[in-house]
Amino acid sequence: MTMSLWPDVKPEAARRLMHAAVQSFAAVGFHATTTRDIATAAGMSPAALYVHFPSKTALLFEISRSGHEQTLALVQDLATGDGTPTDKMRALVESFVAWHAREHTVARVVQYELDALPESEYLVVTGLRRRIEQAVRTLIAEGVRTGEFQVPDEKTAARAVLSLGIDVARWYTERARKTPRALGREYATLVLRMLGNSTID
Amino acid sequence: MTMSLWPDVKPEAARRLMHAAVQSFAAVGFHATTTRDIATAAGMSPAALYVHFPSKTALLFEISRSGHEQTLALVQDLATGDGTPTDKMRALVESFVAWHAREHTVARVVQYELDALPESEYLVVTGLRRRIEQAVRTLIAEGVRTGEFQVPDEKTAARAVLSLGIDVARWYTERARKTPRALGREYATLVLRMLGNSTID
DNA sequence: TCCTTTCCTAAGCGCCCGCTTAGCATGAGG
């Protein structure tokens, strides 16, 4: 599952540390995770962590930054192609929701642990988040312009769309009855209705 | 604002401790909050906390339990009155969302810190959560029966409705452009559309 | 007046935290 995450992180040991960290951060939170937990789970002594990362927060930042960049790429890619706003929104929600279900471990860290980042790293991440929100908002505006969507307020609508996806990371577990893809499709239907989609699905 | 919370907590000092705790838990998380932080913010020495609560987790439990009970009362009250499912759902979402915005500090602790509870207390809280979800699900089922709602899956729909409200606690701040009540009304419209409401609003 | 209860503090115990230091093994380059 996580074998394909961060395929280009240089020493394999650093990748093992990131995997161990993301597991623990997602399970009990950043502050409840100790550097000894992470190092032990990665099969090393506590000191080995500092060979690859300058601090525990640097590890969190690497995880958070790459997760946000991956999400931004996904959203921008699907929001800016050609096709009707309806089709693009359906594809976007399907992928966004499916990612938060399939990668709910990483997603939990990405969405709920960013407050633990120091100021400057926090600003980098919130910058990426603003661009994600902006992409969704622009797509909604496009749909309103073509008459496919009808919403009281575009910014609130964008928030609601993202909320539905983000919150999946909070409750989804491996033993859910639905696959990530199936959940994504179902949520896409709900979202299109929510946006007042006029081309009945 | 929080003067009216927990009006019947016995010694006033215990209430001050709960207020200080909820502020810090919401701001930086349970694990990043120290008992010294809480006691100092409540105007006492670190040891005074243990006069009123047996442990830091007991404080969290009191906050979490009362918050969940308040939410359950709100949801059950509005879901089981007489009136059409549409009217009841609108009222429920308005109140649920407005509560998560107005009391976003308490709500943040209620919704995002329950993993820090020990096993037995965790079970008490998840029991309350199950009843909250069940109330929403029952209301959706009622609406499907009358033909007012039309959803692919009732359980997923209930999850989505609650997700929208819960996630408000994550992003809402005092300097938001919308009041809690206005946000609630807007979200209620979005939710009714999402549920395939046939009596156009 | 003295006793009891209530609410609080000063001090500190034992533990574990993030991180550092000093040094050791391995293997490629010359």
Add this chain to the structure above:
DNA sequence: CCTCATGCTAAGCGGGCGCTTAGGAAAGGA
């Protein structure tokens, strides 16, 4: 064969953590 960079470990430092202990101040009742 020696050199040196790389990746690691054993040991531990300073400090902050949750929580305990022992006792004091204040107030009300007998």
